[in-house]
Amino acid sequence: MLIQLSHPQRQVEIKGPKRTKDVLRELNLVIEAHLVIRGDELVTEDEMLADADQIEIRPVISGGV
Amino acid sequence: MNCGKCKTKAVISLPRHNAAFCKGCFTTFVHEQVARAIKSFKMFTPEDRILVAVSGGKDSLALWHILLTLGYRADALYVNLGIGGYSEESHRKVRHYADTVAAAHGAKLMVHVVEQEAGAGIRELATVLHRPTCSTCGTIKRYQFNRAAVEQDYDVMATGHNLDDEAARLLGNVLHWQDEYLDKQGPTLPASVEGFAKKVKPLCRLSEREIAAYAVVNRIDYIVEECPMAKGSKMILYKEVLNRLETESPGTKQRFYWGFLEKQDKPDVPKESMAEKDQRTLHPCQSCGQPTTADTCSYCKMMAKAKTATPR
Numbered sequence: 001m002l003i004q005l006s007h008p009q010r011q012v013e014i015k016g017p018k019r020t021k022d023v024l025r026e027l028n029l030v031i032e033a034h035l036v037i038r039g040d041e042l043v044t045e046d047e048m049l050a051d052a053d054q055i056e057i058r059p060v061i062s063g064g065v
Numbered sequence: 066m067n068c069g070k071c072k073t074k075a076v077i078s079l080p081r082h083n084a085a086f087c088k089g090c091f092t093t094f095v096h097e098q099v100a101r102a103i104k105s106f107k108m109f110t111p112e113d114r115i116l117v118a119v120s121g122g123k124d125s126l127a128l129w130h131i132l133l134t135l136g137y138r139a140d141a142l143y144v145n146l147g148i149g150g151y152s153e154e155s156h157r158k159v160r161h162y163a164d165t166v167a168a169a170h171g172a173k174l175m176v177h178v179v180e181q182e183a184g185a186g187i188r189e190l191a192t193v194l195h196r197p198t199c200s201t202c203g204t205i206k207r208y209q210f211n212r213a214a215v216e217q218d219y220d221v222m223a224t225g226h227n228l229d230d231e232a233a234r235l236l237g238n239v240l241h242w243q244d245e246y247l248d249k250q251g252p253t254l255p256a257s258v259e260g261f262a263k264k265v266k267p268l269c270r271l272s273e274r275e276i277a278a279y280a281v282v283n284r285i286d287y288i289v290e291e292c293p294m295a296k297g298s299k300m301i302l303y304k305e306v307l308n309r310l311e312t313e314s315p316g317t318k319q320r321f322y323w324g325f326l327e328k329q330d331k332p333d334v335p336k337e338s339m340a341e342k343d344q345r346t347l348h349p350c351q352s353c354g355q356p357t358t359a360d361t362c363s364y365c366k367m368m369a370k371a372k373t374a375t376p377r
Contacts, residue, residue, distance in 0.1 A: 006289055006290070006291075007290075007291050030305075030308050030309060030312050031312060032272075032274055032308040032311045032312050033273075033274070033304075033305070033308045034274075035274065035277055035278055035281060037281060040281075041076065042076040042077055042088075042278055042281055042282060043076070044066045044075050044076065044077060044078050044085065045066075045078060046066050047066075058277065058281075058289060059289075059291075060123070060273045060274045060276075060277040061229070061273060061301060061304050061305065061308070062122055062123070062124075062273070062291060062292070062295070063230060063233070063295060063298065063300045063301060063304065
């Protein structure tokens with residue numbers, strides 16, 4: 001599946017089917033700091049992601065000062 | 066995974082609440098958390114005029130959206146910092162929300178452009194002033210939001226600070242023992258002197274992830290790109306550390322920040338010294354004579370049990 005990542009903007013390819021939490025683990029990303037969006041819908045950590053899915057993993061941390 | 070309330074398909078799980086929600090129930094959960102913060106910290110009433118500080122990011126746009134949805138009278142101020150394409154994009158997001166959603170609620174957007182008043186954007190100002198960009202930005206935004214709230218007779222100014230912001234700031238202040246800043250960490254800061262607006266943080270019960278999820282679920286178009294000036298900031302490092310802890314032990318952030326607020330809320334009681342407390346609570350163990358709070362000390366109890374226990 002093709003995964004869109006931010007900070008910086010990039011794309012990675014991961015072989016499916018795979019659970020959301022395993023995809024995050026493979027990319028070394030913390031669940032608490034990210035949302036996983038399939039198409040334009042949020043998915044939970046136990047959701048199975050397929051090769052045909054369009055996935056965005058969106059970071060949620062922001063802030064300066 | 067199904068929604069714990071209505072049993073339809075969940076879109077988010079919240080380990081710190083041991084809960085999972087579908088879109089509708091999650092939106093209700095977020096509204097309830099904000100309503101609870103507004104009430105328990107005496108932030109404002111439905112009659113008050115609120116000025117929301119918006120940046121185009123998820124927190125401030127979600128805050129404006131929630132307040133309007135809950136029926137509050139909330140206008141917004143956007144400060145254009147002049148950070149090239151980043152400011153242009155965030156300005157566009159705020160304008161889009163104001164035109165497509167807020168206007169229908171009768172709410173208006175005001176804009177302050179730093180470059181128009183100061184003659185330069187935030188980066189140039191920071192360079193000229195030999196100050197870090199984030200601190201220059203913070204000073205300008207605090208000043209402009211406060212000025213607009215006071216001059217235009219708003220009852221209160223609301224910011225999108227969330228649980229992660231407050232926990233990270235608390236961690237930074239504690240790590241450096243900056244206790245003079247701790248008083249300003251409450252979710253409601255009074256208009257303590259003439260010229261200061263009352264300031265509130267209605268999102269203080271919600272994590273950054275929950276607010277981002279709310280924005281996605283409710284189709285709020287916010288700027289996902291991080292401010293280029295914030296790269297490598299200490300706040301982001303503190304948030305990353307806290308999120309590692311939160312993942313291993315859900316609820317860490319809220320226990321840290323809410324625990325601090327509870328302690329701050331309690332009146333000062335004269336503190337008993339360690340020696341005084343020991344003299345009041347300890348006496349000799351009836352078996353060995355060493356100090357203990359019980360009749361028999363835990364060492365003697367353990368040894369007595371070991372002598373009578375049968376090996377497995």
